[in-house]
Amino acid sequence: MVNELVGTGRHWVLGITGASGSVYGVRLAEELLDYGFTVNLVISNAGWRVLKEEMDFDASSRESELERRFGGRSGRLIYHPVADIGASIASGSFRAEGMIVAPCSMGTLSSIAHGSSDNLMTRAADVMLKESRPLVIVPRETPLHAIHLENMLKLSRLGVKMVPAMPAFYQRPRTLEEIVDFLVGKVLDTVGIPHNLFKRWGEES
Ligand SMILES: Cc1cc2nc3c(=O)[nH]c(=O)nc-3n(C[C@H](O)[C@H](O)[C@H](O)COP(=O)(O)O)c2cc1C
Numbered sequence: 001m002v003n004e005l006v007g008t009g010r011h012w013v014l015g016i017t018g019a020s021g022s023v024y025g026v027r028l029a030e031e032l033l034d035y036g037f038t039v040n041l042v043i044s045n046a047g048w049r050v051l052k053e054e055m056d057f058d059a060s061s062r063e064s065e066l067e068r069r070f071g072g073r074s075g076r077l078i079y080h081p082v083a084d085i086g087a088s089i090a091s092g093s094f095r096a097e098g099m100i101v102a103p104c105s106m107g108t109l110s111s112i113a114h115g116s117s118d119n120l121m122t123r124a125a126d127v128m129l130k131e132s133r134p135l136v137i138v139p140r141e142t143p144l145h146a147i148h149l150e151n152m153l154k155l156s157r158l159g160v161k162m163v164p165a166m167p168a169f170y171q172r173p174r175t176l177e178e179i180v181d182f183l184v185g186k187v188l189d190t191v192g193i194p195h196n197l198f199k200r201w202g203e204e205s
Helices: 022-034 045-055 062-070 106-113 120-130 146-157 176-190
Strands: 011-016 038-043 076-081 099-104 135-139
Touching (some): 011 045, 011 120, 022 038, 022 045, 022 062, 022 099, 038 045, 038 062, 038 120, 099 106, 106 120, 106 135, 106 146, 135 146, 135 176
Parallel strands (some): 011 099, 038 076, 099 135
């Protein structure tokens, strides 16, 4: 299976699930690749469905679609099918810097909070928890009920960074791209990756 695209660098795991806001995951992949990281990408089946609905991704030829979308950047993309529970990122012995799940559905949030490890997405997140490595979750749903909130609280108490898909408007964004980049920048802030995706409050323009 040809699932290695371009470049080299330290490994990050990026999960895209079937919540609305697949553009967040796509922009994160672009940023991490442009930074020279190796992105280990997992996309749930529902994630592929939402990528198709929201961004016209071709889910029928997944690897060539990813190459078309992300090829040619300085980092390297490794695509792991979500059913491949034997992939490198399923093991704690694999050296990954951390994992970001963006956007994260309430279904995947629940599975991670309950340690179900029933597919590569939730297993890779479980590995981050057991190895005490950074795990960032970008939950997206509205309104939220008590189970959603309890799952977020449970993970937050374990040190998981919750970066909900909640854009801010004090920077007066003029485009959708600026709104998305604000959130992506907030995610990168939580893991200490420098970026220029938004102007910080108090910074000169
Ligand atoms: C277009 C579309 C948008 C969706 N948006 C959300 C959402 O914002 N949040 C959410 O929790 N689920 C959302 N769902 C439902 C999830 O995709 C569904 O619960 C799925 O089982 C999640 O599976 P996954 O966690 O494996 O990706 C959406 C589904 C579709 C088709």
